[in-house]
Amino acid sequence: MNDTAARIATLIQNMMSFWKNPQGWAPIEAAELLNKSMLEWQSSLARTLGKWTGPLSDGELILAWANIGALVEGQLKLFLSAYYNDYLADAESIKNRNGTVQDPDGVTLEPLRVFFNKRIWSPEQPWNAWILQILQRRNAIHAFKAKDIGTSAELHAALRTLLLFIRDMNSMLPYPEMYGPSEYDYQR
Template identity: 60%
Template sequence: MNRTTYETTKKIARLVQNMTRFWSSSDGWAPIDASKLLSKSMLEWQSSLADCLEKWTGDLTQGERILAWANIGAIVEGQLKLFLAVYYEDYLNDIYAISDKRTRAIIEPDALMLEKLRVFFKSRIWMENEPWDAWLSLVQQKRNAIHAFKARNLGTTKELHDALETLLVFVRRINSQLPYPDGTYMELIECSHE
């Protein structure tokens, strides 16, 4: 595909915006508990974070790469949480739902950290031949540089730009598994393929 990194970021932003617009007001479509969780989630921040991706399309300094990886990681984490929020009832009924070790209470999707999400999705959601766990591990490792005082491998600007291409595929993958009313899914997909 011969599209620029900037065009890729615009496609991601448009798709995330449309997804969050739909799911933030899903009353009457999503089950009641899922709809309540989605309505209190800060989905508009996902849209804003997706808009910021265009800042990372040029040649980047180390500081900019750290911020870019944090940006990508936040979107990835938000997409995983969105998925679990949409399928909230299924998540609550899953015997492998993530729970607090002390209280054994199931941890709400919006309170989960990326590592726990990654492990859950690897064991319960992704098919064995899908590349998502390895890619999420890469994003997590690069994103965590924002907390580091010691040296970490930030990768190159090209590696980050490649991750943006993969992010578009990832967001499309999450979106393709969300239930929509007839026609809505196709409208969302078409906007990300324009």
């Protein structure tokens, strides 16, 4: 499990390092959005995943689900930011109450999940149900009444799925030819 957490952390770190400064090849609007985003926090959150690899108390489970949820949300926002111009032009883009398109950096996980399920993912991909479970469990952090927070084993399974999800999201991002972030740390 620690290897999975380390792979996730390395892949996210490599992705965020690349996307923090994509000027010169990404559209100007996308580069500006990515420059102002706190992508370094995604890397920091990913490095904390190793804390959730053993037996967990209820409080640790809630924090772990919140951690995973924040990383999933960050991946979805990164995708929309990388394809910012396409997102803005999409008739199904996420709108504010006044009907204007909402920038990816201000969207919460539930509208992101709905948009991706409707516009990005194929029905064969398992991400919608998986993210819904994460969303429900991470929201226990706001609850005063009992909510299902799962077990340590379910959380560990979600970490393994998180690696698959991040690999999939990374594979859909546009990179310059012959480049792509890896989950392996070549600097060891």
